[in-house]
Amino acid sequence: MRLLAAAGTALVVVLAACGSDEPDPEPVQEEQPVGFTNPVFDEDFPDPAVIEADGGYYAYATNSPLGNVPALTSSDLVSWEPAGDAMPVLAPWVTGGRTWAPEIAVHAPDRYVLYYTALGTASGRQCVGRAVATSPAGPFVDDSAEPLICQAGDGGSIDASPFTDADGTRYLLWKNDGNAVGVDTWIYAQPLSEDGLSLVGSPVQLMKQDQPWEGDLVEAPFLWLRDGTYYLFYSANAYDSADYAVGYAVCDGPLGPCRKPADAPILVSSDDAAGPGHCVLIEKDGRTWMVHHAWPPDAVGSVLPGRTMWLTEVTWEDGVPVLDGPRASVD
Numbered sequence: 001m002r003l004l005a006a007a008g009t010a011l012v013v014v015l016a017a018c019g020s021d022e023p024d025p026e027p028v029q030e031e032q033p034v035g036f037t038n039p040v041f042d043e044d045f046p047d048p049a050v051i052e053a054d055g056g057y058y059a060y061a062t063n064s065p066l067g068n069v070p071a072l073t074s075s076d077l078v079s080w081e082p083a084g085d086a087m088p089v090l091a092p093w094v095t096g097g098r099t100w101a102p103e104i105a106v107h108a109p110d111r112y113v114l115y116y117t118a119l120g121t122a123s124g125r126q127c128v129g130r131a132v133a134t135s136p137a138g139p140f141v142d143d144s145a146e147p148l149i150c151q152a153g154d155g156g157s158i159d160a161s162p163f164t165d166a167d168g169t170r171y172l173l174w175k176n177d178g179n180a181v182g183v184d185t186w187i188y189a190q191p192l193s194e195d196g197l198s199l200v201g202s203p204v205q206l207m208k209q210d211q212p213w214e215g216d217l218v219e220a221p222f223l224w225l226r227d228g229t230y231y232l233f234y235s236a237n238a239y240d241s242a243d244y245a246v247g248y249a250v251c252d253g254p255l256g257p258c259r260k261p262a263d264a265p266i267l268v269s270s271d272d273a274a275g276p277g278h279c280v281l282i283e284k285d286g287r288t289w290m291v292h293h294a295w296p297p298d299a300v301g302s303v304l305p306g307r308t309m310w311l312t313e314v315t316w317e318d319g320v321p322v323l324d325g326p327r328a329s330v331d
Contacts, residue, residue, distance in 0.1 A: 035331045036078045036311070038272070039294070044306025045070065047101040047159075047220070047278040050077070050291045053112070053136040057282075059291070059309065060086060060114075063099040069116065071137060077284055077291075077311060086138035087114065091129055093146050094118040098126065101220070101278065104136070105162035105170065105196050113196040114140040115160035115172065120147055125156030126177055130197055148199065155180040159278075162196065163189075163223040163254055170196055171254040173206075173221040173232075184208045185217040187234060189255050206256045207249055209236060211263055215243065220278040223254060229319060232258055233290075235277035236265070240301040244275035246292065248321060266323055267292070273310060273326035274300045281314060288314040294326050 041048075045061040059072040059080065067085025074080045090096055100117040107113060112133050120127040127150035131142035149157040155177035163171045170192040178185040186208045191200040209218045214236035224231045230251040237243040245265035251258035267276050273294035280291050293307035312325035 035329065038310045038312075038326060038328050038330060039308035040078050040311055041072060041080045041309040042305060043308065044304065045072070045309045046293050046307040048291050048293055048309045049101075049103040049280050050282050051104045051106055051112075051136065052282065053106060053109075058083070058104070058136045060102040060104065061309075062101055063097070064306075068096070068099045069102045069114070069138070069140065073137075077282070077289065080309070083137050086133070087116070087131055087140040087142070089139070089141070090118065091131070091142035091144055091147075093120055093122065093127070093144065094129070095121045100126065101159045103161050103280070105164065106136075107196060110134045112136055112140070113162070114138075114142075115148075115162055117158040117160065118147075120150050120152075120156075122146075123150050123152040123156070125150060125152045125180075126158045127152075128157045128160040128174055130160075132197070149174060151176045154178055154183060155185075159220045161221050161223070161280075162192070165254055166225060169254075170194070171223070172199065173223060175217075175219045175221065179217040185219065187218055187221045187232070189221075189223075191255075204255045206232065206251065206258045207234075207260070211236075211247075211260065213237065213243070213245065213263075213265055214247070218247075222280050223251070224281050226316070227319075230254065230258075231321060233279055233281070233321075235279070239275065239277065242269045242274040242295075242297075242300055244277045245269070246277055246279055246290075246323075261320070266321060267312060267325065269297070270326050271297065272328040273297065275307075276310065276312070276326050290314050290323060292326075 047062040057074045069086040071083040071086040072080040098119040102116040105113045114131045127147035131140035133140040160174040188203045190203040220235040232249040246267035247265045249258040276294040
């Protein structure tokens with residue numbers, strides 16, 4: 001595992017030569033770089049989501065040999081260890097093998113709600129469910145007879161992402177899987193009940209694919225509130241290609257309306273990583289990090305090592321998110 005270099009600065013004490021009559025000089029403070037190497041988890045860990053809990057960090061991903069909802073733990077966002085299957089038993093409505101893109105809403109130190117995508121047995125489409133646990137490590141339990149959302153006529157529903165507004169109101173964002181049936185893909189948003197287990201009111205369409213770089217789809221929404229502005233990050237194009245990338249929209253609120261300020265993505269393939277996408281944002285020590293997956297440039301679409309987990313810093317220039325990456329070496 002590649003490890004985070006020691007944070008902060010180091011004091012370098014310059015000692016006087018032996019026998020010198022000169023007094024010892026004052027210690028000189030010398031800046032040392034803070035850095036790490038991507039990927040921070042170099043095994044298949046697609047569609048990663050990260051939360052801060054229990055004094056550390058938990059990451060969750062699409063199903064793999066590690067489980068239905070593979071989980072990792074870390075103390076620093078960089079060094080990660082497997083933490084088992086966060087949802088070892090699937091809901092009654094689910095056919096196993098296609099449990100995708102889990103994200104977690106933290107309600108209390110002993111209450112966590114997991115939103116996930118799985119194959120609905122009745123519909124034959126991917127649908128969104130929710131499960132509850134008392135620990136971030138799980139086990140998350142969904143005993144529902146039916147999914148929370150399943151737009152079967154529009155290709156299904158995937159990539160659910162919870163958002164809690166500044167006033168505590170909760171929302172859920174997701175995508176209809178229109179590209180599975182040759183129709184438009186929309187990012188939707190809808191209020192959640194206070195306990196996070198049911199939807200309130202009606203869904204709102206926030207945006208769809210309408211720019212050349214997006215190809216046939218937009219997906220993987222993640223809403224971020226900064227200085228009173230709502231930033232909707234999303235991924236677009238084919239996930240198994242180097243054209244997959246991250247874009248953003250600016251919204252007036254969690255239910256829109258939203259607009260895309262640019263006609264190009266903000267995180268694209270580089271010499272170090274291909275097809276970066278499906279992101280969440282998290283803050284640590286005053287810096288904002290985008291957690292996302294990416295392929296090795298010479299193995300796009302391959303089973304091994306698959307899509308590994310990366311960190312790319314987000315900075316802001318006049319309200320515009322700027323990402324320098326993906327880069328293997330990060331200062």
